Every structure is written in structure tokens, then in C-alpha cells.
Amino acid sequence: MKRKLEISDENEYLKFLTKEKDISDQIINHSRSMITIINRDYIYEKVNSTFCNAHQLVLDTILGKSLGDFWGHDTFQNVIKRNVDICFSGKTVQYEATFITPTLGKRHFEVVFRPLTIEPGKITHLLAETFDIDELKNSKQAVIQKEEELRKFESNLPIGFLRCNPEGKILHANRAFLAIADCKDEQSITEMNLKNFYLDAELFELQMDQLTESHTRNFGMVNLKNSAGKEIPCRISGFLAVNGSGSPAYIDFAVEDCSRELMLENRLLQAQKLETIGSLAGGIAHDFNNILATISGYSEMLHDDLPKNSDMSEKVGKIQMAVKKAQSITNQILTFSRHVEQEKVLINVAEVLKETIGFVKSSIPSNIVLKSRITKMNVDVLADPTQLFRVFLNLMTNAIQSMEENGGVLTVGIDVVEREFVQHELNKDIVADEYALLMFKDTGEGMDPSLIGRIFEPFFTTREVGKGTGLGLSVIHGIITEMEGEIVVSSKKEKGSVFSVYLPVSKTYSDVTTKKGSRNKILFITGNKYESRILSLALESAGYELIFVSDGKNFARVMNNISERADLVIYMSDSKQIKPEDLAGIFRSENIVTPCILITDPMQDVSEEKLLNSGIINQQLTKPVSLKEIRNAIQELLR
Amino acid sequence: MPGVLIVEDDKELREMLKLSLLRKNYTVFEAENGKAAITHFKPQITDLVVTDLIMPEEDGLKVVIKLKEIKPSLKIIAISGGGKVGPGSYLNLAKALGADAIYSKPFSINELISKIEQLMDTEQHN
Numbered sequence: 034m035k036r037k038l039e040i041s042d043e044n045e046y047l048k049f050l051t052k053e054k055d056i057s058d059q060i061i062n063h064s065r066s067m068i069t070i071i072n073r074d075y076i077y078e079k080v081n082s083t084f085c086n087a088h089q090l091v092l093d094t095i096l097g098k099s100l101g102d103f104w105g106h107d108t109f110q111n112v113i114k115r116n117v118d119i120c121f122s123g124k125t126v127q128y129e130a131t132f133i134t135p136t137l138g139k140r141h142f143e144v145v146f147r148p149l150t151i152e153p154g155k156i157t158h159l160l161a162e163t164f165d166i167d168e169l170k171n172s173k174q175a176v177i178q179k180e181e182e183l184r185k186f187e188s189n190l191p192i193g194f195l196r197c198n199p200e201g202k203i204l205h206a207n208r209a210f211l212a213i214a215d216c217k218d219e220q221s222i223t224e225m226n227l228k229n230f231y232l233d234a235e236l237f238e239l240q241m242d243q244l245t246e247s248h249t250r251n252f253g254m255v256n257l258k259n260s261a262g263k264e265i266p267c268r269i270s271g272f273l274a275v276n277g278s279g280s281p282a283y284i285d286f287a288v289e290d291c292s293r294e295l296m297l298e299n300r301l302l303q304a305q306k307l308e309t310i311g312s313l314a315g316g317i318a319h320d321f322n323n324i325l326a327t328i329s330g331y332s333e334m335l336h337d338d339l340p341k342n343s344d345m346s347e348k349v350g351k352i353q354m355a356v357k358k359a360q361s362i363t364n365q366i367l368t369f370s371r372h373v374e375q376e377k378v379l380i381n382v383a384e385v386l387k388e389t390i391g392f393v394k395s396s397i398p399s400n401i402v403l404k405s406r407i408t409k410m411n412v413d414v415l416a417d418p419t420q421l422f423r424v425f426l427n428l429m430t431n432a433i434q435s436m437e438e439n440g441g442v443l444t445v446g447i448d449v450v451e452r453e454f455v456q457h458e459l460n461k462d463i464v465a466d467e468y469a470l471l472m473f474k475d476t477g478e479g480m481d482p483s484l485i486g487r488i489f490e491p492f493f494t495t496r497e498v499g500k501g502t503g504l505g506l507s508v509i510h511g512i513i514t515e516m517e518g519e520i521v522v523s524s525k526k527e528k529g530s531v532f533s534v535y536l537p538v539s540k541t542y543s544d545v546t547t548k549k550g551s552r553n554k555i556l557f558i559t560g561n562k563y564e565s566r567i568l569s570l571a572l573e574s575a576g577y578e579l580i581f582v583s584d585g586k587n588f589a590r591v592m593n594n595i596s597e598r599a600d601l602v603i604y605m606s607d608s609k610q611i612k613p614e615d616l617a618g619i620f621r622s623e624n625i626v627t628p629c630i631l632i633t634d635p636m637q638d639v640s641e642e643k644l645l646n647s648g649i650i651n652q653q654l655t656k657p658v659s660l661k662e663i664r665n666a667i668q669e670l671l672r
Numbered sequence: 673m674p675g676v677l678i679v680e681d682d683k684e685l686r687e688m689l690k691l692s693l694l695r696k697n698y699t700v701f702e703a704e705n706g707k708a709a710i711t712h713f714k715p716q717i718t719d720l721v722v723t724d725l726i727m728p729e730e731d732g733l734k735v736v737i738k739l740k741e742i743k744p745s746l747k748i749i750a751i752s753g754g755g756k757v758g759p760g761s762y763l764n765l766a767k768a769l770g771a772d773a774i775y776s777k778p779f780s781i782n783e784l785i786s787k788i789e790q791l792m793d794t795e796q797h798n
Contacts, residue, residue, distance in 0.1 A: 319726060322753025323682040325778035330688040333781045334695070356778050363753075652764065655776070662764070669768065 067163040070149065075100045075109075075117060078158065087134040120146035120159045129166070140167035193267070193288035199281040201227045201241065213267065213290050215259040227286065232256040232264065244273040244284060254291065266291045299486065307489055307510060318366040325363070329356045364655065377415040377516070378571050378660065379539055382469050383407055383447050385418050388566050389425040390445060393433070400440030401433055407447050412469045415539040417660035420512045422567040427505045428473040428532050435477025435530065444474040455535060459519045465537035468518075473532045480524040488522065553671050556580045556591060556599035556627075558616070560608040571660050577667070584610040585619055592625050601670055602629040603663075604650075613644040620649045628670040630654060630663070674792050675699040679709040679723035679735055680751075685777075689722060692781050698788075706730030715743040720788060725752040725762045733766060740770045747791040749784065753777040 061068055067084035069077055080095050088095070100117070101109040116126045126146040133139045143166045149158040187194055193210030197203045206214070206222050214230060216222040231237040236255065243250050251270040258264050268289040276282040332352040339346040390405050397403055432443045448470045455468045480488070489510040513520045517537055524530035555577050557569070569579045580599060582588045588611060592598055602625075604616055611619070619625070628651045631644065644650060652666040676698045680686040683704075690700045701718065703709035707729035709721070721739055725732035736748050750766035753776070763774040773787050 319753045320682075322777040323685050323724075326751070326753070327682070327685045327688045329778040330685070330692060330781040334688075334692055337782070360778055652767070653774070654764075666764070 065165070067161075069161045070158050071100065071117065071161055072158050073121060073156075075114070077103070084163075087136050089135040116144070116146055117159065120148050121156055123148055123156060129170075137165070137167075140165055141170040142166060193286075193290065195222075195227070195286050195288065196283050197227050197286070198283055199241075199273075201237065201284075203227055204283065209290075210288055213257065213259060213265055213288060215261040215263065230257045230259065232258050240269075240271065241284075244271050245281060248273045248275075257288070266295055303486055303489070304514075307507070310490055310507075311511065314366045318363040321363050322360070325356050325359055329353060332356070377417055378575065379413050380416055380418045380421070380570060382412050382414045382416070382421060382471070382536060383410050384570065385421045385567060386425055386445065386447055386471065388570075389422055389429065392426065393429045397433060397443075398437060398440075401436050402442045404442060404444045405446070406444060406472075409447055409449050409469075412447060412449055413539050414469055414516070414536045416516050416536065418567045418571045419660055419663075420516075424509050424512055424534065425471070425473075427509055428534070431505065432473055432475035432477060432530070432532075435475055435479075439477075441476035441529070443476075444472070446472045446474075448472075449538060450535075458521070459535060464517050465539065467538040469534075469536045469538055471534040471536070473534075474529065475531075476529040479526045479528050479530055480522075481526055482524075485522055485524055489520075552576060552578050553601065553667075554578045554580060554599040555601045555603060555667065556582060556588070557603050557605070558582055558588060558608050558611055559603075559605040560610065568660075568663070572663075572667075575664065583608065585615055589619055589623050592623055592627065599627060601667060602627050604629060604631050606631065606633045617644055617647040617649050625649075628652075630666050630670070632663075673697050673699055674719040675701060675714075675717045676788065677701045677703060677709060677713070677718050677721045677723075679703045679706060679721060679727070679732065681705050681724060681727045685724075688781070692785060693788075696785060696789075706732060706735045709735050710738045713739055713742060715746070718743070718746065720747040720749070720791060722749045722751060722784070722788075725750055725766060733762070733769060736766055736769045736771050747772050747788075749773045749775065749787065749791075751775045751777055751779060751784075 062082040064081060064083060067087055068079075068081040069084055070079040072078050076097060076099050077095050080092065082092075085092055085095065095103070100113050104113060112130065116128060120126045125148070126144075128144055129141060130144055131139060131141050143164045145162045145164075147160045147162075148156045149160050151157045187207050190207060191209055193207065193213045195203055195206035195210045203223050203225055206216075206219055211217075211219065211222060214222060216225075228234055228237045233256070240250065240252055240255075243252075249270075249272050253268065255267055255269045256264055257267050268291050270287050272285045274282045274285070332349050336346055336349045336353070339349065387405075387407065390403065394403060429443065429445065435441075436443065449467050450470045452463050452466050452468070456463050489506050510520060513534060513536070519535045521533050521535075522530060523533075553576075555572065557579060559581065560583060569581075572579060580591060582591060604611075604613075606613060616629075620629070629649050630652045631650045632654045634655075651670055654662050654666060676693050678686055678689045678693070678700060680689065680702075681704055686702055686704070690702060693700050699717070701712075701714070703712060705727045706723075709723065710730060721735065723732045723735045730738075732750055732752070736750065739746055739748065748766075748771045750763055750771040751774075752762050752766070763771075763776060767774050772791055775784060775787075
């Protein structure tokens with residue numbers, strides 16, 4: 034509505050104008066923006082109170098001042114003048130600037146220049162408005178920062194996160210989910226539907242229905258299949274967000290890869306199972322030996338009562354042979370279940386491996402190639418070398434047996450790996466910074482995946498019935514566990530198997546190694562130079578001097594030579610050259626009183642009991658003999 | 673005839689040992705565990721002990737220590753079927769504690785008997 038002015042007298046008119054000016058001044062002065070009017074000479078012609086207050090100046094000191102004088106020559110030339118000139122060309126200019134005012138300090142402002150046409154047809158002035166946008170700017174920045182933080186958080190989350198539309202089309206996914214899905218980047222996944230990753234598409238539909246009902250749902254373990262076709266067990270939960278009208282807007286999913294967790298859990302279960310079987314087997318073996326002793330005793334009595342060489346006595350003889358066989362099995366079970374702390378010495382595991390390879394090489398079938406990859410020559414571990422030898426020998430023998438029919442390649446290697454690698458691979462307390470990793474890889478029959486978890490159980494065998502007792506790997510598992518190591522296996526049917534043995538690398542010298550003994554001489558009578566070399570590695574490091582003989586003549590010569598005479602004799606019953614019955618003869622005929630340790634092999638059908646009770650044997654040990662046993666025996670006899 | 677004490681918790685095995693010794697005219701005493709062996713030990717009429725090592729109540733190692741303490745001239749043969757600590761280790765311990773001979777189960781009964789005879793011979797000679 035237009036006001037109608039009636040001008041009756043000049044004074045009235047002036048009054049009216051003054052009132053109008055007063056009103057517009059009040060409007061202008063009460064504005065929260067700084068408002069000024071600038072003429073073509075860049076001079077302030079009008080400024081409002083907000084401007085004056087902000088700069089803590091009275092009106093008169095600003096009016097008539099040029100922009101250059103007010104803001105400083107540089108700021109005027111570099112920033113202000115350019116924008117002012119654009120405005121005078123007829124355009125509204127808008128820009129952001131940061132400057133300091135005495136009352137407000139340093140703040141962000143938005144500056145707007147509007148051209149003013151006070152004289153018709155000509156831009157004579159400009160209207161400058163400066164708004165304080167500091168808070169706005171700060172909160173905007175805070176929002177951006179928060180968003181960035183959230184984005185980073187989400188992107189670094191070890192748990193997969195993704196958002197999809199109500200139909201399941203993926204809108205966004207974080208890095209962890211990309212890794213699970215085996216997708217390179219987010220772009221490639223946003224074209225896909227989450228349903229495609231479900232092994233069971235019906236399950237996906239069901240879960241979507243459940244989400245529509247209850248909005249938040251924990252689905253537990255679900256098997257996904259990634260774009261590489263790999264099956265991954267995942268723990269999944271979903272959250273459905275609705276829009277204003279209450280219909281589904283989008284769904285957020287958290288997807289946790291549980292394959293490693295499941296694998297470790299499985300392995301732990303396996304270890305517990307083995308331990309249980311171990312103590313159970315130990316008890317059984319003990320009771321079994323009692324039963325065998327009864328059978329053996331009665332059959333011997335029966336044998337004595339029956340006429341010699343009769344049909345019946347022959348049958349009784351067969352019972353006795355069966356008892357012997359059973360005994361060797363119970364002995365192995367006892368080894369599997371033994372959890373006694375072994376005496377360990379600092380030993381170069383690479384050297385033990387080399388000795389074992391040398392031992393195996395001599396008997397390897399011609400259709401099998403043995404490759405050794407020993408990249409590290411000095412890898413010290415704390416171990417009983419005789420046990421290590423057993424482990425390596427057994428793994429290599431197994432590998433060879435798996436390739437016996439069709440031939441193949443057995444690759445044996447040693448490397449050193451960092452604790453991080455081991456931590457990731459094993460479900461164990463990490464006890465060392467580095468681990469020796471020994472690999473035994475064959476190209477043989479391989480195993481069905483379902484069998485892998487069971488191969489360390491005693492009596493488990495993949496060989497046909499009657500070939501082997503299946504105790505080998507369970508015994509190996511026991512030995513490696515004692516060394517705070519771990520054995521893992523991966524295998525593919527028809528492709529072959531890889532056994533990896535991890536042993537903690539030791540940098541500290543054990544008491545045993547540093548304690549150099551009085552260099553007592555020990556004479557070994559043995560038929561197996563590799564195995565005794567292993568034993569000697571340990572005994573030499575414990576300060577003993579070792580002599581090896583393989584036949585009776587040399588034995589007698591060494592024992593008769595004062596400078597060479599040994600302080601102790603160790604007789605291994607595998608010696609072919611000197612039979613147990615010969616040994617007692619040599620001791621007697623040569624008047625030898627040197628203490629003697631007998632090491633028997635339960636798998637060999639040699640009767641040492643006569644030798645044992647002939648009076649020359651001071652100690653008897655049964656293979657597999659541990660370093661602790663042999664050292665205790667030696668120490669006791671040389672005391 | 674010399675008196676032999678059999679300490680063995682397995683009844684069948686104990687009876688087998690008893691029978692085989694009776695056949696050789698030994699006087700035989702029995703105990704089904706280490707505790708019974710120590711409590712009822714008769715030093716005047718016992719010359720030799722055949723003892724198992726892992727048994728309920730007191731074990732065989734205790735038998736070796738205690739009975740040797742009561743009668744130092746007593747001969748002891750330890751027999752064992754092994755246990756949690758592996759084959760042989762307990763036997764070595766028994767030997768270290770004073771057992772005169774050790775056998776791991778199953779053993780040859782004839783060898784055990786001849787060992788007993790040998791130990792009893794040296795006893796008579798002393």
C-alpha cells in the first residue's frame with residue numbers, strides 16, 4: 034500500500050524527511066552486518082554503527098577516509114580494489130575474507146559489493162555489506178572434519194561395513210569389506226548386489242525380511258563367497274534405516290571375516306584333543322604293557338613245558354613274537370604322551386637338517402629328486418638334536434613314501450621368519466623375535482582336506498591297513514610342542530603336501546653349552562653315522578670328546594691304548610659289526626671296566642637283555658633317547 | 673628257599689609272577705601296592721623284591737627306598753610298563769635309587785628268573 038504524502042509546508046516536509054532518515058538510519062545501524070557506501074574515489078561516504086563499533090572508531094574518523102588509508106595500501110591494491118572495480122562495472126561481487134577487528138579479533142567474513150545508481154544511468158557508488166560468517170564457517174569446518182574422521186574410522190575398521198539400498202544393491206563399502214569380497218575398489222563393488230555374495234541366496238532374502246520386521250538384527254555366522262570364488266565364514270549384523278514416511282531407506286551391514294578365528298579355534302581344539310589323547314594313550318600303554326607281560330610270562334612257561342620243536346611250542350613262539358611287536362607300539366605311544374621337559378642345547382638347526390638330508394640321500398629311490406634349499410647356514414635353536422633328527426627324518430620319510438609309486442620332487446628348505454609373520458600364522462604365544470621355518474614339500478599323493486586336522490592324532494594313518502602304525506606324526510607333534518614350536522600342514526589331493534615346522538630362534542646360550550666339561554672321552558659303537566653325528570653335535574657342545582668305532586678290532590685297540598682310552602662307552606644296538614653278545618666277550622677278554630651305556634631300538638628285533646644282565650652295562654636307554662636322558666646317564670657314570 | 677616279595681597292582685601279572693616263582697620253589701609273598709609292601713614287609717624271611725613302579729598308594733620308587741633302608745642287603749628288581757614320562761625313565765630312576773636290576777614290561781620271565789637266581793647266588797656267596 035502506497036502512502037500518500039501531502040506536503041502543506043516546507044517545514045512539515047523537512048520534518049517528514051528527517052523522520053524517514055532517522056528510521057532508515059536506525060535500520061541500517063541496527064543491522065548485524067557492517068554496511069558502508071563507497072564512492073568512485075574509493076572513499077567511505079557512509080558507514081553504519083556496526084562498522085564503527087567493530088573497528089572501535091567514531092563515525093567522523095571513518096567518513097572521508099579512502100579504502101587504501103583504512104585497510105592499508107597492500108590489502109587495498111591486492112584484494113579490495115579489484116573487487117570494487119568489478120562492482121563499478123555493474124556486477125555484484127561476493128567474496129570471503131579474513132580480517133582482524135579490534136572488538137571481534139580475527140574472523141571470517143563474507144563481503145558483498147552491490148553497484149548503486151544514485152544519479153540516473155550511472156554507477157556512482159557501491160554498497161558494501163560485510164557479514165560475520167565465522168561461526169558458520171567454523172561449524173561447517175567442524176562438520177567436514179567430523180565427516181573425514183568418520184570416513185577414516187570406517188575405512189580403517191577391521192570389520193567390513195557396507196550400505197545398500199532396500200533391494201540389496203551396494204551403495205558404499207569400506208576397505209575391510211572390499212578385502213572380504215576380493216574387490217579392487219569401491220567402484221567395482223557398487224554395481225553389485227550383496228545377494229551375489231551369499232552362498233545361499235534364499236538366506237539373504239530371509240534376512241532382508243527379518244530386517245524389515247525388526248530393523249536391527251544379528252545374523253550370526255553366514256557363509257559368503259567372494260568374487261574369487263573363495264568361501265568365507267562371516268559374522269553379519271544388519272541395521273535398516275527408514276525414511277520419513279516409514280518405508281525402508283537403506284540398510285547398513287557389519288561383516289566380520291571369521292575364517293582366521295575359526296581356523297585358530299580349530300587348531301586349539303585340535304591341540305587340546307591331542308593332549309587328551311596323549312595322556313589317555315599313556316595310561317592305556319601302561320596298562321597294556323602289564324597285560325603283555327602276563328601274556329609273555331605264561332607263554333614262556335608254556336614254551337618251557339612243551340616238548341622242544343613241537344608244533345605247539347612253535348605256536349607259542351608266535352605268541353611271543355606278537356608280544357614283541359605290540360611292545361614296540363606301546364613304547365611309541367609312551368613317547369607321544371611324554372610331556373617331560375627335555376634337556377635342550379643351543380644347536381644349529383641347519384646343520385641337523387643337513388645331516389638328516391645326507392642320511393636320507395643314501396637311501397632315496399631313483400624316481401625321487403631331493404632338492405635342498407638351505408639359504409640360512411646358521412640358525413640356532415634350543416633343542417634336543419636327537420629329537421630334531423627324528424622329526425626331520427620322519428617328515429622326509431613320509432614325503433618319500435607318498436611319492437614312492439609315481440616319483441616326484443622332495444624340496445627341503447630352511448629360512449628365518451619374523452615374529453609378526455609367525456604371530457599371524459600360528460595360534461601360539463610368541464616366544465622369540467625370529468623363528469626357524471623348516472619346509473618339507475613333496476609332490477606326492479596329498480591328502481583330503483578333511484583328513485588334515487586329524488593327522489597328528491596317534492593311530493591316524495592314510496596308508497593302507499598294516500603299513501605303519503600311524504604313530505610317527507603324533508610323536509613328531511609331541512616333540513615340536515615340547516620345543517615351543519609348531520608344525521602345520523597344507524595339502525592338496527594328488528598335488529602333494531607341505532609340512533612347515535616353526536622353531537623359536539634362540540640368541541641366548543644355554544648353561545649346558547657354556548659349561549665346557551673336563552673333556553671326558555666317550556666312545557661310540559654305532560652302525561649309523563648320521564644319527565650318532567646328531568648326538569655328537571650335542572655332546573660336543575656339552576664339552577665331551579667323542580670317538581667313533583664300528584668294529585670290534587678298533588674297539589679293542591682304542592680301549593687298550595692308554596692315550597686314547599675312553600672314559601665311557603656308548604653302545605648302540607644298531608651296530609652290525611659288533612653284536613650285543615660279542616660286546617660282553619670283548620669287555621671280558623680285554624679286561625675292560627669302563628662304564629657302558631646301552632641304547633636299544635625297540636623297533637629292532639635284537640635281544641639285548643642278555644647283554645643287559647651280563648654285568649657290563651651300567652645304564653640302558655631306549656630309543657628315541659632324549660639328550661636329557663643320555664646326559665644324565667653320562668654324568669652319573671662319570672661322577 | 674629264599675623268600676620273594678612281589679609288589680604289583682595288576683592281579684593277573686602278579687599271579688603269573690607268583691606261579692613262575694613257585695615253579696622254582698621260591699617262597700612267595702604278595703602285595704598289591706607299595707603301601708601294603710612297606711607295611712607288611714618281613715625282613716627276616718624276604719630276600720628279594722620284584723616291584724612294579726607305577727602303582728596306587730605308594731609307588732615302586734618309595735618301595736625301593738624304604739625297603740633298602742630297612743634291609744640294605746635286600747635285592748630289588750624293578751619292573752615297569754612305562755608311564756607318562758616315557759619308556760624307561762622311571763626304571764633308570766629306580767636303578768639310581770638302588771634297584772639291582774630293571775626290566776621294562778613286557779619282559780622275558782625266564783630272564784627275570786635267571787636274574788633272580790644270579791642275585792640269590794651272589795647273596796649266598798657273600
